[in-house]
Amino acid sequence: MDNMRFKCPSCGRVYDAGRVLSLCEYCYSPLIYFFEYSKIRESLSFLDVNSFWRYASLLPEVKQEFRISLGEGRTPLFKASRFASILGLNNLFLKDESRNPTNSFRDRAASLLVSHALSLNFREVVCASNGNLGAALAAYCARANIKGTIVVPRRVDIGKLAQMKMYGANIIYNGETVDEAIRFVIEKFVGENFYPATSGLNPLIIEAQKTIAYEIVEQIGVPDYVVVPVGDGGSIYSLWKGFKEFYELGLSFKLPKMIGVQSSTCSPIVQAFERNSRIKRFEDGSTIALAILVLEPLNGELALSAIKESAGLALSVSDKEITEAQRILALEEGVYAETASCAAIAAVKKLSESGFLSKDDNITCIITGSGLKDQYLIAALSGFSKNINLTDKVGLKLRILRLISLGETYGYSLWNSLSKSVSLQAVYQHLSELEERGLIISSERDNRKYYSITARGIRVLNALEELAFLL
Structure with missing residues (x-):
């Protein structure tokens, strides 16, 4: 879309979207894309393709010849009837992003990032990741025949690391957590030769992931609540941005309340929400849900804005609650979700039992990825x-x-x-x-x-x- 611009949500500065920018040049906050709804409302149309590229008219412009796709997006959304009945709920839905090509929601971002890199003639994509984004980028870089460099910390999901290796990524090990890997990328990979693809350092990731919200609206309408596992904060903001855009364009007639979920042993965004304060670095966090193990979330303030603006909620769940939710979801619905996804499932159980959710509320949980990547859990659960x-x-x-x-x-x-x-x-x-x-x-x-x-x-x-x- 040629009328898009970068905007800094912190200081309000606006930049030309034709540049490759990671952070605001003035206050170093993550940038977001914005566009003028009035300029596209009349001529808006969607493509008849089985991919998130259906919404190309609402994405940063990438010409067809540069688009790298493995069939990402257009994932199923179905009613979790048996699990819902246990909780006394009538309308619980799962948006199953594990059905994407590399089994996570990050394939949407990888497709847009790699396509954009190709359109600008980059030959190397660089990302810090402890899991899904690294695996997805490795696959799409292989498809595009460009170099994918993934900086991974010591705390990395082994199954996802195996994916990166199989796709031929150039893997660099650095740091204990993904926060340290991100700092390494910021310090070492600067200049015109490297395309930035780290979450929080490229606003295209949010643009790609907002299409999940578009699909939900087209599949079942707008839920009352959307429950999202939260790590660096980008995912929940992405969905909120998508719901708001459809609303502003007249494609939906209400907005959902956003519920963000973190592990109780690593919950900087939840703590900030509860204290009504800015986000502070979480010291020495640890959780089995490595996909949401982020001590200093780059998109944390955006996540808070989504939760507060939607009159939503942020809460934490224990690792025990996460693994119990994972077991129940697999047994009752035949969905084996990764531990991060099951934080959202555990939150629904917790909120239902507390009376926060009523039986007729329309609730959608985002299943961000497959449990088949958590190889040690399979071994442990099966004996x-x-x-x-x-x-x-x-x-x-x-x-x-x-x-x-x-x-x-x-x-x-x-x-x-x-x-x-x-x-x-x-x-x-x-x-x-x-x-x-x-x-x-x-x-x-x-x-x-x-x-x-x-x-x-x-x-x-x-x-x-x-x-x-x-x-």
Whole structure:
């Protein structure tokens, strides 16, 4: 669209959208695109294609010859009837973005980013990512035959890292979390040779992801509530922007309330919402939902604006609630969603049980990606473990930590989950050693000792998972 401009939501400065800009040159805030609705309302039309490119007229202009597509977008939205009945709800819907080519919502962004890079004659795309965006960009760069460089932190989803490797990405390891990887990209990859594709550093990502909202409106109309897992904050703002644009263009007649969900062990946006303050860096966060493990969200203020402007809500859920929601969703609806997505599912359960949601509310949850990328969860839940090149003693501790990370449990249950492949005495010996080292803690009730993982235990588990992958 040729009448688009960049705008800084913080200081209000406007820039020509023909440039490649990551941040406002004055206040260094993330930029957003905007356009004048009156100039396109009369001539607006959508393409008859099975892709998010259907909405090309509402996206930054990329000529057809440069568009790289793998069939992303136009994902299914269906009623979660069985899960809804458990919660006493009548209208719970799932927008399943795991059906995209690399199994996540980030394929929309990757398609637009790589296409835009090609149109500007870039030959290398650079991104900091701990998961879905890196995997998606790697695939689309392979399709476009350009170099994809992904900077990944130590805390990375192993299944998504495997995707990046298979697609031939140039992988650089840096930092503990994605926040540190982003800083590395900002410092090292500057200049005209690198196309920026990191979330929070390229406003095209928001433009691509807003098409999820367009599709929801076309599929079921406007929900009362839209529930979104939140990491860096860009996703929930993207959807809100999409709903608002359709409303301003006269394509819908109301707006939803946006509900943002984070893990209770990494919740900078939720804390800012509850305190009615600006977002502060979350110190030493850790969660099994790595896709939303962002300590200093670049798009955090945009996320807050979406939640507040829509009269919505921000809340956190525990890792235990996330894994329980993941299990129930798979059993009741046949949808195996990634842990980040299940934060949204856990939030619906929590809000329903508290009475915040009423039975006739129309609610849509965004399933951002597939649980098939969370390989260690599959092994832990099924009682199997992949053969890794570690000693049996360390391997068993890893399996026990995996199981405990899914939620509080007790020794006999662990023994059963391990298919009784070791003695019950050995299980209790390992539990004792893990507790001595501060990786798990125990509590007693009903004459039974229950174990749960500590923040240190999660860090050790992540390190062991990475070692297991590399060996």
